[in-house]
Every structure is written in structure tokens, then in C-alpha cells.
Amino acid sequence: MSNNITTEDILRISGVDTRKCMFCGKCSGTCPAFDEMEYHPHQFVYMVQWGMIDKLMESKSIYKCLTCFACLERCPRNVQPAKLIEAVRQAVIRQQGMNHMTENDIPGLLEDKLPQQAIVSAMRKYKK
Amino acid sequence: MTYSYYPGCTLKTKAKDLDRYGRLSAEALGVTLEEIENWQCCGAVYPQASDEIATKLSAIRALDAAKGKGQKLLTLCSACHHVIKRVNHDMQTDDNLRLKANNYLKLDEPYLGEAEVVHYLEMLRDEVGFDNIKKAVKNPLKGVKIAAYYGCLLLRPSGVMAFDNPECPTIIEDFIKAIGATPVIYSQRNECCGGYISLEDKPQAQKRVDAIVKSAMDAGAEMIITACPLCMYNLDANATEHRLPVKYFTELLYQALGIEEEKEGA
Numbered sequence: 001m002s003n004n005i006t007t008e009d010i011l012r013i014s015g016v017d018t019r020k021c022m023f024c025g026k027c028s029g030t031c032p033a034f035d036e037m038e039y040h041p042h043q044f045v046y047m048v049q050w051g052m053i054d055k056l057m058e059s060k061s062i063y064k065c066l067t068c069f070a071c072l073e074r075c076p077r078n079v080q081p082a083k084l085i086e087a088v089r090q091a092v093i094r095q096q097g098m099n100h101m102t103e104n105d106i107p108g109l110l111e112d113k114l115p116q117q118a119i120v121s122a123m124r125k126y127k128k
Numbered sequence: 129m130t131y132s133y134y135p136g137c138t139l140k141t142k143a144k145d146l147d148r149y150g151r152l153s154a155e156a157l158g159v160t161l162e163e164i165e166n167w168q169c170c171g172a173v174y175p176q177a178s179d180e181i182a183t184k185l186s187a188i189r190a191l192d193a194a195k196g197k198g199q200k201l202l203t204l205c206s207a208c209h210h211v212i213k214r215v216n217h218d219m220q221t222d223d224n225l226r227l228k229a230n231n232y233l234k235l236d237e238p239y240l241g242e243a244e245v246v247h248y249l250e251m252l253r254d255e256v257g258f259d260n261i262k263k264a265v266k267n268p269l270k271g272v273k274i275a276a277y278y279g280c281l282l283l284r285p286s287g288v289m290a291f292d293n294p295e296c297p298t299i300i301e302d303f304i305k306a307i308g309a310t311p312v313i314y315s316q317r318n319e320c321c322g323g324y325i326s327l328e329d330k331p332q333a334q335k336r337v338d339a340i341v342k343s344a345m346d347a348g349a350e351m352i353i354t355a356c357p358l359c360m361y362n363l364d365a366n367a368t369e370h371r372l373p374v375k376y377f378t379e380l381l382y383q384a385l386g387i388e389e390e391k392e393g394a
């Protein structure tokens with residue numbers, strides 16, 4: 001399946017320059033979601049660069065990223081892999097019918113102490 | 129000193145304590161917090177995509193309100209602080225966003241990032257001063273070993289947040305010392321608790337929380353403190369192996385300042 005999303009689209013949405021990456025792997029080494037991700041932050045960098053966008057868009061990895069900015073802070077070349085992951089996620093959820101989670105999913109997930117912030121942030125991350 | 133105050137939606141509901149103790153303590157320390165009018169939820173997640181505009185408007189409105197009053201904008205929730213501080217930075221540096229946001233908002237005067245965003249902890253450090261807090265403390269929390277949990281949003285990206293050293297922060301530890309308690313340093317204090325993923329993947333959040341609580345416990349902590357309602361919920365609700373009490377830093381400040389007794393005595 002082809003999503004017609006190109007390397008250029010992801011670079012434009014993210015504002016990232018993948019050519020700065022030296023593949024040191026520090027971003028993936030520091031990522032707290034490493035075990036849960038099929039593709040790791042440094043792989044997002046080269047897969048975007050080499051046009052393997054469909055694979056990333058179809059991967060659960062885009063929902064496993066915690067948006068903690070550790071990869072972004074600790075990258076020695078300021079590549080900012082977190083922004084690439086966000087751009088791929090946006091490319092997916094901006095498509096019609098591709099929301100990962102909507103308000104309708106929330107009641108089933110509610111707990112007594114759950115703060116609004118959890119819901120507001122899920123809507124912003126998973127839905128357009 | 130008077131600040132414009134942005135409480136955020138969570139502090140109006142599930143995190144009322146963070147807000148209430150924060151306000152009472154500020155008052156006791158001679159700092160006035162004026163809640164800005166008609167603020168809207170900032171959205172809780174900073175929109176990282178460079179083409180996002182609508183999702184930044186509520187933060188810009190709050191910033192412009194503070195600018196209008198000639199005040200600094202004070203935040204308390206880590207997430208609000210993160211979003212508003214970064215959007216402000218964008219308004220200082222991103223011409224495209226400046227143009228489009230201002231065209232949309234049609235303010236009397238364009239907003240160009242003039243307001244200064246200050247987190248409550250920064251206000252304590254830079255405005256009041258931890259030495260003065262120490263002097264104002266009536267009930268020092270002597271001997272209590274406290275783990276400061278920074279999480280992600282206050283510190284990163286350090287170039288924009290400029291909150292503290294992102295890998296070796298001291299501000300919350302200095303706060304803990306000021307209220308007479310003993311800070312505990314542990315490796316996970318600035319690693320993510322997975323709060324954002326708690327709706328999507330609970331086991332993943334539990335794994336992060338267990339790692340953090342264990343790290344704090346191994347270092348001898350009896351309690352964890354935070355400035356983030358989501359961290360607060362997550363570190364408590366998603367702990368499976370070990371458990372520590374989790375509190376807002378403002379609650380301890382309130383206790384240490386002895387505000388309660390004063391009120392009761394009066």
C-alpha cells in the first residue's frame with residue numbers, strides 16, 4: 001500500500017535535516033520506549049531519508065513514542081528524531097478516518113483519578 | 129511582585145491541590161497571582177510539527193493577555209509550562225507562525241513573543257529566593273527523604289526551556305533543602321514516566337513507573353514530589369511493584385510555611 005507521503009513531506013512537516021545524522025545510535029540508546037518500538041529513533045532518521053515512509057506509517061512505533069524529548073536533547077548533532085516521529089504520526093492521523101483514538105474511546109478508559117491532561121494529550125496526539 | 133497566572137484545566141479539576149496550595153503559598157511569600165481572564169486549555173502537548181498553527185492559538189492568547197498587563201506569565205503545571213514556553217519561543221523566532229497567528233487573532237497590536245513565561249519553581253528560585261523561603265519556613269520537614277521527579281517537560285529541550293541543567297538539575301533539590309527536608313538523587317529523576325501513553329498502553333506506562341519508583345526507593349526516598357498532574361497520577365496509579373507516596377511540591381511548601389495553623393489560629 002502506498003500513502004503517497006514522500007521524504008520531502010516528512011522533512012517539511014518536521015523541519016528536520018536527516019543529513020546531519022552520523023548514526024551514532026545515542027537517540028535509540030536513551031529512548032525509554034526502545035523495547036516497545038519496532039523502529040527506533042535512529043531508524044526513523046535513515047528510513048525517512050531513504051524514502052521508507054510507508055513502513056513507518058504502518059508501524060505501531062509511532063504510537064509508542066512517549067514524546068519525552070530525550071532523543072532530541074541528547075543527540076550530539078541536534079537531529080531531533082522526536083520531530084520525525086511526530087511528523088510521521090501527523091501524516092497518518094491527518095488522513096481521513098485515520099484517527100488512532102477519538103472521544104468515543106475515552107469512556108471505556110476512564111479511571112477515577114485520571115487527570116484531564118491525559119485525555120487532552122491523547123486527543124492531541126492521536127486525533128485530528 | 130504580581131504575575132499573570134495560567135492555572136490550566138487540570139488544576140481546575142483533578143489537580144486542585146497543586147493550584148490551591150500554590151496560590152496560598154505564593155500569597156504567604158508576598159507574591160500575587162492574578163489569574164488571566166478567559167484562558168483556554170493549552171492542549172497539553174506542544175505541537176511539534178512545523179506547520180501547526182491553530183493548536184498554538186490558545187497559548188498565544190494567554191501570552192498576549194500577560195503582555196497586555198505588563199506582567200510575567202506564571203505557570204504551575206509542567207505541561208502547560210512546556211507548551212506555553214515553547215509557543216512563546218516560536219512566536220519570537222518563527223516568521224511564518226508569527227504572520228499567520230497574528231493574521232488570525234487580529235489583536236490590537238501583533239504579539240511577537242514579548243511576554244516572559246516563568247514556572248512557579250523559577251519564581252521561587254529567582255524572585256523569592258530559596259534562602260528567604262528557608263527563613264519563612266515554620267515547620268521544617270526535618271529528616272524526610274524526598275525524591276524530586278523532574279520528568280521531561282520542565283527540562284527538555286533545554287535550549288528553549290532553559291529551566292535548569294537538563295541532565296543534572298538542582299532546582300527541586302534546592303527547594304527540598306529550603307523546606308528543611310533531605311533531597312535524594314536517583315538516576316531516573318529526569319527520565320520519562322510514560323504519562324502520555326497511559327491511555328494507549330498501560331503496561332508500557334507501568335514499566336516506566338516501576339523503573340522510576342524503584343530507582344527512587346533504592347536511593348532511600350520516602351516520598352516523590354512533582355509539578356505535573358499527569359506524572360502525579362501515573363506514578364501512583366501505574367506503580368505495580370513498589371509504591372511511594374507522590375505529592376505536589378506546592379503541598380509541601382504549604383505545610384512547611386505553616387499556613388494552616390496560622391489560619392486556624394486566627
Ligand code: SF4
Nearest residue numbers: 021022024025027075
Ligand atoms: S539522530 Fe542524533 S543521536 Fe540519533 S543516531 Fe543520528 S546523530 Fe546519533
Ligand code: SF4
Nearest residue numbers: 031065066068069071
Ligand atoms: S521522544 Fe520518543 S523516540 Fe525520542 S526518546 Fe522519547 S520516547 Fe524515544
Ligand code: SF4
Nearest residue numbers: 136137138172207208
Ligand atoms: S497542560 Fe494540562 S492542565 Fe495545562 S491546560 Fe493544558 S491540559 Fe490543561
Ligand code: SF4
Nearest residue numbers: 279280321322323359
Ligand atoms: S507525565 Fe511523565 S511523560 Fe509526561 S512529562 Fe511528565 S514525565 Fe514525561
